Amino acid sequence: MQAGKLPHDLLARLIDNIPNLDHRVILGPGIGRDAAVIDTGGPSLLIAKSDPITLASDRIGSYAVHVNANDVACLGAKPAWFLATILLPEGSSEDLAESIFSQISDACDSLQIALVGGHTEVTLGIQEPIVSGTLLGEVSKERLVRPDGAKPGDSLILTKGIAIEGTTVLAREASDRLESLGVDADTLTAASRYLSEPGISVVAEAQAATSKVNVHAMHDPTEGGLATALYEMAEASGLGIAIDQEAIEILPETATICRVAGLNPLGLLASGALLIAIAESNALAAIEAIESEGISARKIGTFVGPETRVIMLGNTETIVPRFARDEIARFLSDT
Secondary structure: OOOOOOOHHHHHHHHHOOOOOOOOEEEOOEOOEOOEEEOOOOOEEEEEEEEEEOOOOOOHHHHHHHHHHHHHHOOOOEEEEEEEEEEEEOOOOHHHHHHHHHHHHHHHHHOOOEEEEEEEEEEOOOOOOEEEEEEEEEEEHHHOOOOOOOOOOOEEEEEOOEOHHHHHHHHHHOHHHHHHHOOOHHHHHHHHHHHOOOOOOOHHHHHHHHHHOOEEEEEOOOOOHHHHHHHHHHHHHOOEEEEEHHHOOEOHHHHHHHHHHOOOHHHOOOEOEOEEEEOHHHHHHHHHHHHOOOOOEEEEEEEEOHHHOEEEEOOOEEEOOOOOOOHHHHHHHOO
């Protein structure tokens, strides 16, 4: 298999074989489900999420915190407790370990998350550091946002634009190669700042939307980009989605890098954007609440019946492309 997510059919088959042995697990593994929900018997539900960072080495600690916090926030929850497993290659310096710890600590502080544990070691057989994070959060039972909650006729809102994380990873990890292909230094500098400007966290917009209106579902596009996230949302709810191609905001540096490198921005790692399924009557209020936080948001589509699948409406009606692996994995492995 190639680097990236497991093939969709294989993952679905593996998940189907997992029994639910505990009735307290009210949301377990599934396509389009990025975090688990556990009812421990109290007034709040426990949200549990685990995700590694493997495609980036620069600022890897920050990525680990924000990527995990995003998935917890997508269930309407407040991210609260973080555990980090840090694997360093043989020969790593103490400075590298200190830098990763500092990044994790700073990112946790920015989101008011407690760093409560984890594991560190120098590991044989790896060439780059790997950080795998586990994040726990809480949400009251009545405020849980399920990933399978979208309804026919719902509006689909996209925040910020695409593809923030993929663009900044490429600029930070492959700047020399991109420059040799013709990407200018100013574009690379601007793209490298995407990690913090506009940033890969979606916690603020998730909380803004859920505090204002009843949100039906949320999903953050990660590996496989916006296109993969659309299919995951559609499958989770058993629906189709009609997308307005012109409404998708592709950030300027993303557009330049993708054009020069021959990448499709729809399949590029896209943490930093948030997809929100919401009743059409509440869409404007949600957008206004998000924009009040200084974050852009726009309607990009509508949930429709499953017979329509996931389509793009433009000059012609086309099926949204599927990507066997993320465009960034394809680029970084094609050397």
